[in-house]
Every structure is written in C-alpha cells, then in structure tokens.
Amino acid sequence: MAQPQEVIARDRALQGLVRAEAQSTESQRNLTEPVVQALLDAELFYLMVPAALGGLEVDGRTYLEVVEAIASAYG
Numbered sequence: 001m002a003q004p005q006e007v008i009a010r011d012r013a014l015q016g017l018v019r020a021e022a023q024s025t026e027s028q029r030n031l032t033e034p035v036v037q038a039l040l041d042a043e044l045f046y047l048m049v050p051a052a053l054g055g056l057e058v059d060g061r062t063y064l065e066v067v068e069a070i071a072s073a074y075g
Contacts, residue, residue: 001051001058004059004062010042011065012069014070014073017034017038018035018070019073019074022073022074043055
C-alpha cells in the first residue's frame with residue numbers, strides 16, 4: 001500500500017503540466033498525450049488497484065484528494 005503523502009506528492013508534481021495542457025485538453029475534449037504519459041509514469045491510474053496486483057492501493061480519501069487536485073489544476 002502506497003503512503004498517502006507519496007501519492008499526493010506525485011500528483012502535485014504533475015499540476016504544472018496539467019495546467020499547461022488545460023487549453024488543449026479542453027479543445028480536444030480529451031486528455032493530451034503528455035498528461036496521459038505523466039499519469040502513467042506516476043502510476044496514478046492505479047490508485048485503487050490492490051498492491052498484490054501491482055497497484056497503489058490507496059484509501060478512498062487519498063484517491064479523492066488526488067482526483068480533486070488534478071481537476072483543480074484544470075481550473
């Protein structure tokens with residue numbers, strides 16, 4: 001199980017990229033390739049996947065904090 005602080009730190013590290021790509025994301029109505037790749041690299045698509053299956057297995061609160069932070073970066 002990943003530590004919540006570590007996962008949130010990974011998320012915060014992506015906020016500049018997410019902000020920079022916000023206009024393209026909005027016009028394409030889809031995540032841009034750089035954002036998808038950064039989320040994959042940070043393993044943030046695996047937040048709720050059990051650790052036994054290679055996921056981060058975070059609790060619900062951490063999951064919501066990460067989703068909220070990414071969404072607010074599109075602000």
